[in-house]
Amino acid sequence: MRKFIGLLFVILMLPVWADPAPELIYLDSMRTGGESVKVTTRIIVDEPGEPTRESVLDVYAHQDGRSLAVYRNDREAGQKVLMVDDQFWLFMPDSKRALRITPMQKLLGDASVGDVASLAWAEDYEVVERTQQDDRTLLYLNARRRGLSYQQIELTVESETQHPIEADFYLKSGKLAKQAKFELVETDGEWVMRGLSLSDQVQSQRTTRIVYDAIEPMxxxxxxxxxxYLLRSTP
Structure with a gap:
């Protein structure tokens, strides 16, 4: 009987995740369509008095949450970043070993590894509260796992269409890490996410854009x- 009670206690202590919120499912569908895809991605950084900096990556995003980012521009050609669950690896050209990194590792400007590689919010976050502000809805998101880049996100969407407008990203400490504004376009009668602009409070004059140039089911x-495989080859 004691063993049964102990087992029951363990089961009751396991986290029970709520079903993904429709707003997050819609946001993910605008970005990847819920399929396994290759996303041709550009990171563009503009800063007063500085030349524009740019990186080009192919992000292979599996529908189960795994992702692989491969640099395609000449300056960083051959570099790769792999994300599996909460583990991240950086692969450098001609290196014989992978380097373990965190999702907060900067790629360019205010764009980190997690900003580019993590494309499945419906699986990564749960909505814990909603508030109404005129024609907008503010959603408070908590991370489902401790290893995610941001433990809380405040996401603002249009109430009628559920189109994402902007988001505030918070670290584990509760500090505001950065803010994002979503860029949407209508294509063949459907709204898709073109990209997002990132900014932080420290580098307030700098603008970092993550642009999705092409999304291809694959x-x-x-x-x-x-x-x-990645130590030897590149897709």
Whole structure:
């Protein structure tokens, strides 16, 4: 009987996640369509008095949450970043080992690894509160896992259309890390996410844009998401 009670206690203590919120499912669908895709991504940084900086990556996003970012521009060609669950690895050209990194590792400007590689908010976050502000809805999101870049997000959407407008990202400490404004376009009668603009309170004059130039459904091979393969090859 004691063993049964102990087992029951363990089961009751396991986290029970609520179903993904419709607003987050819609946001993800505007970005990837809920499929396994290749997203051709540009990071563009503009800063007063400085030349524009830019990086180009192909992000292979699996529908199960795994992702792989491969640099395509000449300056960083051959660099790769792999995300599996809460683990991130950086692969450098000609290196014989992968480097463990965090999702907060900067790529360019205010864009971090997690900003580019984590494209499944419906799986990563749960809505814990909603408030209405005129024609907008403010959603308070909590991370489902401790390893995510941001433990809380305040997401603002249009109440009628559920189109994402802006978001505030908070660290584990509760500090505001950065803010984002979403860029949407209508294509063939459907709204899709073109990208987002990032800013922080420290570098207030700098603007970092993550632009999704092309989104292509693709059959992604499991071996592409293994360190052993990526040390030898690139998709």
């Amino acid at each position: 059959n992604l091979l499991d071996k592409w998401f293994t360190p052993a």
